[in-house]
Amino acid sequence: MPAHAKILGVSxxxxxxxxxxxxxxxxPSAGQQPTTDxxxxxxxxxxxxxxxxxxxxVWFMRQAGRSLPEYxxxxxxxxxxxxCMRPDLVTEITLQPVRRHKVDAAIYFSDIVVPLKAIGIxxxxxxxxxxxVAEPIRRREDLARLRDLTPEDVSYVTEAIGMLTGxxxxxxxxxxxxxxxxLASYLVEGGPSRNHEHTKALMYGDPQLWADLLDRLAEITAxxxxxxxxxxxxxxxxxxxxxxxxxxxxxxxxxMPASTKVFAAVEEYGVPRxxxxxxxxxxxxxxxxxxxxxxxxxxxxxxxxxxxxxxPGKALQGNLDPAVLFSTREAVEAKTREVLDAxxxxxxxxxxxxxxxxPTTDPDALTRxxxxxxxxxxx
Ligand code: CP3
Numbered sequence: 199m200p201a202h203a204k205i206l207g208v209s210x211x212x213x214x215x216x217x218x219x220x221x222x223x224x225x226p227s228a229g230q231q232p233t234t235d236x237x238x239x240x241x242x243x244x245x246x247x248x249x250x251x252x253x254x255x256v257w258f259m260r261q262a263g264r265s266l267p268e269y270x271x272x273x274x275x276x277x278x279x280x281x282c283m284r285p286d287l288v289t290e291i292t293l294q295p296v297r298r299h300k301v302d303a304a305i306y307f308s309d310i311v312v313p314l315k316a317i318g319i320x321x322x323x324x325x326x327x328x329x330x331v332a333e334p335i336r337r338r339e340d341l342a343r344l345r346d347l348t349p350e351d352v353s354y355v356t357e358a359i360g361m362l363t364g365x366x367x368x369x370x371x372x373x374x375x376x377x378x379x380x381l382a383s384y385l386v387e388g389g390p391s392r393n394h395e396h397t398k399a400l401m402y403g404d405p406q407l408w409a410d411l412l413d414r415l416a417e418i419t420a421x422x423x424x425x426x427x428x429x430x431x432x433x434x435x436x437x438x439x440x441x442x443x444x445x446x447x448x449x450x451x452x453x454m455p456a457s458t459k460v461f462a463a464v465e466e467y468g469v470p471r472x473x474x475x476x477x478x479x480x481x482x483x484x485x486x487x488x489x490x491x492x493x494x495x496x497x498x499x500x501x502x503x504x505x506x507x508x509x510p511g512k513a514l515q516g517n518l519d520p521a522v523l524f525s526t527r528e529a530v531e532a533k534t535r536e537v538l539d540a541x542x543x544x545x546x547x548x549x550x551x552x553x554x555x556x557p558t559t560d561p562d563a564l565t566r567x568x569x570x571x572x573x574x575x576x577x
Contacts, residue, residue: 236368237432242302243370246433246470246492248513248546254538254575255302256568257372259474260554261295262307265561268294278323279315282308285358292362296369299565300572303370303433306359306426310376310437311384313422316351319343319385327390334388336400338407344414347421349428359429370433372472373426377438378415378456380475385411394443401452412456420463427467435472435494436460438485439553442477442496449481454488461489472515476553482507497552501540513546520551523563530563531570538575 237243241255263269272290273281281287291307311321311329320332335343349356362371376384384390386397401408423434441453461471473485474494486493486508493512495504497519504514522533541547549571555564 256549257303264557288358335385363430373431378412416456416459433470438475515548517552
């Protein structure tokens, strides 16, 4: 019986059929970079490398989570952060959307604030709200609270990824982290924010403290991504979800150096690096320049236009509006065709939503979408 079924006490009969894993002896073990041919030749990794693909690969940001009844079931009574620290739960939750939707990649189940919690920042993830930080970071003396992250701080990540890569076989696992700006926004504001006013006050009012804060976060983020890659993640995504709040000039001056540092720190591993933010139409070029191999695009910019802004040498990821999934099947297919048409001339395309799956999305609509993209792009 697969480890994830055993550990959670869920009978294998309760679960949809497990995906085939790589043949015995071929399966990567914990702490090893999985390098099977089938994994390396997966549609997702090929698209990231801008190589020809058998079909356009699909995965969804927030594919694991509240849209899935099986997620709600295993999370019952377990707080979000606690579930991120339990390898058995992380493994099960990460696999759920792969089993159900047949997506082309898994994304490691965690949250962007997990590495901050791991170095001792007092924070919690409040249901329906998001990350809340007990004492915001706004003064120079607060920086001392942001100590280096070591692999021992997140040993559960290494353990969970070891379990996951064994289960996933040829399906790639995407590791991820929050980008320095988005993490700084939660730390400086103390929680979610619409206007990022405290964050911008610090960025404009004390540029040196701001630069030092982002540099600290870049170090922590890089260390967290390295742990995931060394444990077996085949790609990484840097989420700069809220950076669309900045002008291009401010982005280049005050954020890009830190994000560039993160990407440079993991370049030697040779795994695809994806860079994503929301409302970043004006920043796409700079976000590619920061060192991404794949640039994630939200639904506001068509992919052909995004490719002009990003320039050659990068794959793109996106970009169906997640709200479209609440419409009719015909409308979903028509809007999906628009995305695929705009993607036709791209060097590489990974299909995704323009932001995360909304919690009340019908999971069957997601399953149908995966199948639709696969069949309509089969070559
Ligand atoms: O499937 C996946 O994509 C992997 C899981 C994942 C989560 N958070 C799980 C989660 C990922 C990639 C994230 C990243 C994340 N977390 C981002 C960047 C992506 C984005 O959406 O832009 C951000 C900004 C956060 C911060 C955060 N954590 C928010 C805004 C929320 C939602 C608050 C809410 O309850 O509506 C969280 C909590 C969170 N992270 C949940 C999940 C599944 C919901 C918690 C729950 O189910 O109880």
